[in-house]
Amino acid sequence: MADTMRLKGKVAIITGGTSGIGLAVAKLFAKEGAKVVLAARNEAAGAQAVAEVTQGGGEAIFVSCDVTKASDCQEVLRVAIEHFGKVDLLFNNSGIIFRNKDVVETSEEEWASSIGVMLTGTFLMSHFVIPEMARGGGGSIINNSSIYGLIGGKGVAAYCAAKGGVTNLTRAMAIDHAPQNIRVNCICPGSVETPLLRQEMEECGGLEKMRPVFAAQHPLNRIASPEEVANAVLFLASDESSYVTGVALSVDGGRAIW
Numbered sequence: 001m002a003d004t005m006r007l008k009g010k011v012a013i014i015t016g017g018t019s020g021i022g023l024a025v026a027k028l029f030a031k032e033g034a035k036v037v038l039a040a041r042n043e044a045a046g047a048q049a050v051a052e053v054t055q056g057g058g059e060a061i062f063v064s065c066d067v068t069k070a071s072d073c074q075e076v077l078r079v080a081i082e083h084f085g086k087v088d089l090l091f092n093n094s095g096i097i098f099r100n101k102d103v104v105e106t107s108e109e110e111w112a113s114s115i116g117v118m119l120t121g122t123f124l125m126s127h128f129v130i131p132e133m134a135r136g137g138g139g140s141i142i143n144n145s146s147i148y149g150l151i152g153g154k155g156v157a158a159y160c161a162a163k164g165g166v167t168n169l170t171r172a173m174a175i176d177h178a179p180q181n182i183r184v185n186c187i188c189p190g191s192v193e194t195p196l197l198r199q200e201m202e203e204c205g206g207l208e209k210m211r212p213v214f215a216a217q218h219p220l221n222r223i224a225s226p227e228e229v230a231n232a233v234l235f236l237a238s239d240e241s242s243y244v245t246g247v248a249l250s251v252d253g254g255r256a257i258w
């Protein structure tokens with residue numbers, strides 16, 4: 001493999017890495033020389049994702065993990081160290097969404113799982129991984145926020161609350177862990193063609209009807225591919241962004257400035 005690989009020798013943990021944006025990032029990281037730990041819940045999807053990520057010659061393992069559980073997050077770190085000896089990169093990516101729900105319509109369970117998966121999950125993985133990164137001399141954490149971590153949205157109250165938390169947690173972590181040479185940034189995607197977005201479009205009136213409606217919410221008038229988002233994550237993971245920390249990088253076809 002060429003020496004021009006941008007993540008050569010790095011070890012990356014990716015939560016929710018078995019589908020959508022997480023899987024696209026896993027493939028790109030592996031292609032750029034990283035060893036990848038996929039942390040997600042579904043074993044069958046995990047085996048399939050590992051096969052896809054390693055197809056081009058990269059290294060990857062799957063660890064079963066519910067990011068809302070501290071013991072699972074600790075286990076991901078343990079297995080990562082056992083297999084690869086260190087952790088340089090963490091992509092906190094797991095997410096869920098409940099559509100068409102204001103705070104009155106949102107159940108306590110939906111609220112708790114939204115905050116649990118996206119905000120607590122980001123906290124827990126970072127809580128366990130940061131000391132290990134610090135021991136290794138530093139690292140880069142990328143949190144997957146959303147345009148809804150920057151602006152409000154209709155019928156996505158719990159999601160907005162969780163993603164707003166993720167965006168500002170990113171800034172707090174960037175300040176706290178800069179002395180340990182750990183950079184912390186988040187990406188704020190608009191609509192990206194993944195299982196999560198397809199579920200949203202189904203719930204809003206059906207795929208064929210809603211795809212152009214969702215596309216038209218973005219000045220670029222289209223939905224992003226997971227690979228386009230992965231390119232932004234790669235930039236934040238690589239040394240090319242060595243002086244970038246605490247940033248919320250919109251990857252949204254201009255959606256949040258409209």
Ligand code: NAD
Nearest residue numbers: 016019020021066067093094095146189191192194196197
């Ligand atoms: P996706 O459904 O393909 O991926 C979400 C992943 O999170 C899945 O692999 C799922 O299994 C995992 N997950 C959910 N609950 C989990 C838990 N408790 N523990 C561990 N893993 C869990 O959808 P995606 O669009 O690729 O979503 C990835 C991230 O991108 C999410 O945080 C989402 O909010 C964010 N995002 C997506 C869009 C979009 O339009 N698709 C836009 C902005 C932000």
